[in-house]
Amino acid sequence: MLITQELSRSLPNNIVIQGDEMTRPFECDALSMYQQKPLAVVLPETIDHIKRAIKLCKTNNTPIVTRGAGTGLSGGALPLENSIVLGLSKLNKIISIDPIAQTAIVEPGVRNIAISEAVSEYGLYYAPDPSSQIACTIGGNVAENSGGVHCLKYGLTVHNVVAIKMLTIDGEELILHRNDSGLGLLALMNGSEGLLGVITEITVKLTPKPAAVKLVMAGFEHVRDCANAISNIIKAGIIPAGLEMMDQFAIGAAEDFAHAGYPRDAQALLLCELDGDEVDVQQELDKVLLLLSGASLIKVANNEKERLSLWQGRKSAFPAVGRLSPDYYCMDGTIPRRYLADVLEKISHLSLRYGLRVANVFHAGDGNLHPLILYDANVPDEQQKTEEFGTEILKLCVDVGGSITGEHGVGIEKLNAMCHQFTPAELAIFHQIKDVFDPKALLNPGKAVPTLHRCAELGNMHVHHGELPHPHLERF
Amino acid sequence: MNIERIQQRILDAEKLQIIGNNSQLKSTASNTLDMSPYAGFIGYHPDELVMTVKAGTRITEIKSILEHKGQILPFTVQHNDSATIGGAYSIGSPELRDAVLGVKVIDGQGQILTFGGQVMKNVAGYDVSRLLVGSKGRLVAVCEISFRVLPKAYANTVKTTITPNIDSQSQVRERIEYGLKKVFDPKGIFI
Ligand SMILES: Cc1cc2nc3c(=O)[nH]c(=O)nc-3n(C[C@H](O)[C@H](O)[C@H](O)COP(=O)(O)OP(=O)(O)OC[C@H]3O[C@@H](n4cnc5c(N)ncnc54)[C@H](O)[C@@H]3O)c2cc1C
Ligand SMILES: Cc1cc2nc3c(=O)[nH]c(=O)nc-3n(C[C@H](O)[C@H](O)[C@H](O)COP(=O)(O)OP(=O)(O)OC[C@H]3O[C@@H](n4cnc5c(N)ncnc54)[C@H](O)[C@@H]3O)c2cc1C
Numbered sequence: 001m002l003i004t005q006e007l008s009r010s011l012p013n014n015i016v017i018q019g020d021e022m023t024r025p026f027e028c029d030a031l032s033m034y035q036q037k038p039l040a041v042v043l044p045e046t047i048d049h050i051k052r053a054i055k056l057c058k059t060n061n062t063p064i065v066t067r068g069a070g071t072g073l074s075g076g077a078l079p080l081e082n083s084i085v086l087g088l089s090k091l092n093k094i095i096s097i098d099p100i101a102q103t104a105i106v107e108p109g110v111r112n113i114a115i116s117e118a119v120s121e122y123g124l125y126y127a128p129d130p131s132s133q134i135a136c137t138i139g140g141n142v143a144e145n146s147g148g149v150h151c152l153k154y155g156l157t158v159h160n161v162v163a164i165k166m167l168t169i170d171g172e173e174l175i176l177h178r179n180d181s182g183l184g185l186l187a188l189m190n191g192s193e194g195l196l197g198v199i200t201e202i203t204v205k206l207t208p209k210p211a212a213v214k215l216v217m218a219g220f221e222h223v224r225d226c227a228n229a230i231s232n233i234i235k236a237g238i239i240p241a242g243l244e245m246m247d248q249f250a251i252g253a254a255e256d257f258a259h260a261g262y263p264r265d266a267q268a269l270l271l272c273e274l275d276g277d278e279v280d281v282q283q284e285l286d287k288v289l290l291l292l293s294g295a296s297l298i299k300v301a302n303n304e305k306e307r308l309s310l311w312q313g314r315k316s317a318f319p320a321v322g323r324l325s326p327d328y329y330c331m332d333g334t335i336p337r338r339y340l341a342d343v344l345e346k347i348s349h350l351s352l353r354y355g356l357r358v359a360n361v362f363h364a365g366d367g368n369l370h371p372l373i374l375y376d377a378n379v380p381d382e383q384q385k386t387e388e389f390g391t392e393i394l395k396l397c398v399d400v401g402g403s404i405t406g407e408h409g410v411g412i413e414k415l416n417a418m419c420h421q422f423t424p425a426e427l428a429i430f431h432q433i434k435d436v437f438d439p440k441a442l443l444n445p446g447k448a449v450p451t452l453h454r455c456a457e458l459g460n461m462h463v464h465h466g467e468l469p470h471p472h473l474e475r476f
Numbered sequence: 477m478n479i480e481r482i483q484q485r486i487l488d489a490e491k492l493q494i495i496g497n498n499s500q501l502k503s504t505a506s507n508t509l510d511m512s513p514y515a516g517f518i519g520y521h522p523d524e525l526v527m528t529v530k531a532g533t534r535i536t537e538i539k540s541i542l543e544h545k546g547q548i549l550p551f552t553v554q555h556n557d558s559a560t561i562g563g564a565y566s567i568g569s570p571e572l573r574d575a576v577l578g579v580k581v582i583d584g585q586g587q588i589l590t591f592g593g594q595v596m597k598n599v600a601g602y603d604v605s606r607l608l609v610g611s612k613g614r615l616v617a618v619c620e621i622s623f624r625v626l627p628k629a630y631a632n633t634v635k636t637t638i639t640p641n642i643d644s645q646s647q648v649r650e651r652i653e654y655g656l657k658k659v660f661d662p663k664g665i666f667i
Pocket of ligand 1: 137147194
């Protein structure tokens with residue numbers, strides 16, 4: 001019997017979805033340049049449904065691509081031709097909230113923002129706030145170790161997860177806790193991109209809402225001055241809740257879109273948010289204002305409305321840039337912050353060389369760059385040129401001691417770039433780790449870690465326009 | 477002592493017991509790999525809140541360097557004056573694991589491997605640098621560690637008590653931990 005038939009037979013109605021029309025919404029994640037329909041989509045309503053699906057898939061050697069909301073930006077939830085998609089969006093209950101311990105236990109399909117909404121009445125919130133937070137799921141956040149604007153001060157997902165329950169490919173339950181003795185298996189699961197297990201329950205840490213929040217905007221005539229200001233703030237012993245930077249192109253685009261009152265003539269714009277007790281925040285604000293003396297313009301939001309309006313420009317920067325071009329490609333490299341000005345300069349040189357415009361939006365506090373490359377997929381070669389440009393940016397990040405991805409994950413998108421960041425021996429260790437959890441390679445196979453083969457080919461052959469020779473051949 | 481010397485020791489050995497300053501372990505084994513001479517600072521960028529040190533560096537020394545720049549360690553190590561950062565890493569605690577950004581290690585086959593880096597955010601590959609916190613000298617020899625530090629003003633956010641470990645052994649967990657031991661030390665030289 002076919003796996004699809006077996007699944008339909010063993011699970012209640014409406015759980016298994018088949019057919020071109022029905023599976024279309026699941027053919028890609030937010031990296032929509034890659035699309036593939038799966039054999040079927042399974043939308044479990046209980047943990048037992050997941051167990052049954054895993055068991056059948058294992059027996060039939062059918063790969064499983066777990067999916068949250070599909071907002072991933074690296075093709076992590078992209079189906080395989082011979083896989084099912086295990087979509088967890090129906091598992092969206094908040095199981096319990098403990099306002100004293102400041103934790104909540106939730107199902108994996110709960111949306112990120114729904115946690116903060118549910119605990120708001122206790123004066124609490126869930127700190128990691130990816131820009132996609134109204135849509136993305138907490139299970140997806142754990143699988144990607146997602147970040148957000150506030151992670152400089154409050155940490156990434158890995159710092160805000162107390163425990164998880166997961167199912168192995170054998171359908172066995174494994175409970176992992178922050179305080180477990182022994183190896184850091186919980187940390188390992190954070191950012192494992194659906195390759196090691198299916199996360200079925202998450203205990204998150206909650207954070208008290210700050211009593212006071214202040215936002216400062218500063219415009220600079222030189223990128224370097226802005227970078228220095230950021231260093232000086234941290235050196236002065238202040239960790240802002242948010243520290244975001246935009247370059248002139250991004251400033252203009254955001255201003256056209258959101259009318260936030262950004263200075264269009266500035267070469268760089270800094271948003272610095274301080275939060276905490278009333279008194280502390282005021283003291284920090286006074287210090288920050290002194291440290292920003294090199295700015296050409298400084299504005300402190302006087303009230304909540306002004307604060308939100310200043311954030312609006314930054315938060316809509318992607319769609320704002322998107323309006324200026326038929327397509328754009330979002331990069332996610334990280335760098336040690338001291339190289340910021342140099343890296344931005346090199347990116348602008350590359351931009352000239354490739355003849356493609358770039359807008360830079362930047363989680364400045366933690367060195368996470370989001371260059372947005374503008375292109376038109378309908379122009380022959382332009383998508384390939386864009387990917388090549390992107391790869392050069394990522395190499396640049398690795399070469400100054402950074403990483404090819406700060407928060408969006410490797411997925412299918414950055415497999416080639418992984419060859420630049422890791423040696424064959426390190427990649428082999430990654431494959432062996434996967435092998436410990438999933439010896440038959442049924443969980444999201446082919447994602448996150450490139451084969452040694454692929455890297456060898458990349459290294460040995462001239463890659464023309466990012467195109468591999470013999471593209472029709474399968475690459476393991 | 478340089479890293480190639482450590483590598484050679486591992487390549488030559490049949491069995492090795494890794495020690496930091498032997499402050500807690502109190503090993504009396506004869507075939508020890510003493511990591512304490514592999515000490516010193518590799519990089520410290522106060523404005524990036526990142527420090528990179530060799531594993532044999534003593535916690536007390538790290539603290540005094542941080543002190544000069546008005547910064548602190550974001551975790552508490554229960555230690556005497558001779559405890560090393562490599563020993564503290566290998567024993568592990570949730571807060572230390574939170575602070576780790578990257579490591580350079582040598583595995584049981586003598587391979588020098590780097591995982592993570594010197595940046596706050598890095599999701600390329602599995603998070604091996606946090607996985608190995610708590611590996612008790614049985615998977616790898618830890619050579620270099622990068623970790624996050626904090627301004628002194630945030631001292632009140634640092635837990636001063638030692639979090640009690642949960643003993644959560646289960647068959648699945650045992651199998652996975654054993655599998656991971658085999659990944660890093662297939663010949664079982666680290667005892
Ligand atoms: C407009 C926009 C803005 C964004 N902003 C940010 C940002 O600021 N910061 C940031 O970090 N990311 C951001 N992202 C990326 C994305 O939202 C995050 O990666 C998010 O965590 C993905 O969650 P998801 O539920 O959509 O997961 P999906 O895209 O469905 O899946 C992502 C990966 O996780 C795996 N997975 C999902 N659920 C589970 C589970 N329960 N168990 C095991 N594996 C699982 C999948 O197999 C896949 O590999 C943004 C995306 C968009 C579209
Ligand atoms: C049995 C025991 C219980 C402990 N309990 C706690 C506790 O509850 N809380 C706490 O904060 N600290 C605890 N510690 C840590 C201790 O307080 C010291 O911080 C730690 O042992 C470092 O001391 P050391 O450098 O002399 O290491 P040692 O005492 O020499 O070694 C400690 C452990 O780390 C390994 N090790 C040391 N250096 C390396 C290296 N470079 N690479 C790989 N492995 C290495 C050793 O093999 C050994 O397993 C414990 C230590 C031990 C041995």
